Amino acid sequence: MTGVDDSALAAQAAAGDPEAFGELVARHAPMARRVAHAVLENEQDADDAAQEGFLSAWQAIRRYDPRRAFRPWLMQIVVNAARDLRRRRKVRTTEPLEFVAAASRDDPAHEAGALDLGDRLRAALAELPERQRLAVVLFDAEGYPQAEIAKMLGIPEGTVKSDVFHGRRALRKLLESVKEEWDD
Amino acid sequence: MTDLSPNEAMPDPELGPAIRAALAMPHDGAFVTRVRALVRQQRERGWDEVLAGWFWQGVLAASLAVVAVAAAWRVTGGVGATPRTGEESVAVQLLDGDRPGADILLASMAGDR
Numbered sequence A: 001m002t003g004v005d006d007s008a009l010a011a012q013a014a015a016g017d018p019e020a021f022g023e024l025v026a027r028h029a030p031m032a033r034r035v036a037h038a039v040l041e042n043e044q045d046a047d048d049a050a051q052e053g054f055l056s057a058w059q060a061i062r063r064y065d066p067r068r069a070f071r072p073w074l075m076q077i078v079v080n081a082a083r084d085l086r087r088r089r090k091v092r093t094t095e096p097l098e099f100v101a102a103a104s105r106d107d108p109a110h111e112a113g114a115l116d117l118g119d120r121l122r123a124a125l126a127e128l129p130e131r132q133r134l135a136v137v138l139f140d141a142e143g144y145p146q147a148e149i150a151k152m153l154g155i156p157e158g159t160v161k162s163d164v165f166h167g168r169r170a171l172r173k174l175l176e177s178v179k180e181e182w183d184d
Numbered sequence B: 001m002t003d004l005s006p007n008e009a010m011p012d013p014e015l016g017p018a019i020r021a022a023l024a025m026p027h028d029g030a031f032v033t034r035v036r037a038l039v040r041q042q043r044e045r046g047w048d049e050v051l052a053g054w055f056w057q058g059v060l061a062a063s064l065a066v067v068a069v070a071a072a073w074r075v076t077g078g079v080g081a082t083p084r085t086g087e088e089s090v091a092v093q094l095l096d097g098d099r100p101g102a103d104i105l106l107a108s109m110a111g112d113r
Helices: A006-014 A018-040 A043-063 A070-088 A098-106 A108-127 A130-141 A146-153 A157-183 B015-023 B028-076 B078-095 B102-112
Strands: none
Touching: A006 A018, A006 A043, A006 A070, A018 A043, A018 A070, A018 A130, A018 B015, A018 B028, A043 A070, A043 B028, A070 A130, A070 A146, A108 A130, A108 A157, A108 B015, A130 A146, A130 A157, A130 B015, A146 A157, A157 B015
């Protein structure tokens, strides 16, 4: 099913084919998990939310309009699932990613910088208001157009622009300071 | 990294990959396998629920059909047919000035029950 586009797979899934939907899950799982991670700041909660998002999408797949792009439709569902979960649950405090910690044990000299940057970026993202954080993640990290993000989050496009601007400013400062530390 | 402005419409080429790496989660394959299994499970459960829904609808429809047939039987067929004939026969015989026979009177009374 690698050559089939998302809309065609979604049509097959709407006709009741779980394997077609499974292919869509495989294609979009990494992004869905990252976006949920940005909202929830915790890996386990992010996985729960991403899973809930995919299952909601499967239940709603017959309502998907194939004239629209599939990815933003799915991501809107995942964002809503993550926000719902955040409201329902007291989110656990952020912990260092296990796989990065494991990698740094394997090769401490090489991974120390990456671990530091990743941790600090996540901490800086957590400092941003949720809407600002989502705007930066969806725009800069996931490459969605600002108009699409506005639809996804239910806010005006101008607000997305402003959120991206302010979010980036904070994160850029962090990146610059890390670079300076590396240069020293 | 370039200076940013609110009107800048391009993703940041340095910040974007750094955020993606920071938010990346391990074991995508295991996650996908789990969600696929849940989707299949939901689909199977969905069919069970559809069939269960049809079962109860079928039971309801059959019950209604039995009630309808019974009502029709009472009104048009079975026990009602003979007395009606009897009633007509009694009326006809009375109009004709004849005395109805015992069998016709009994059939007419049974129809009144």
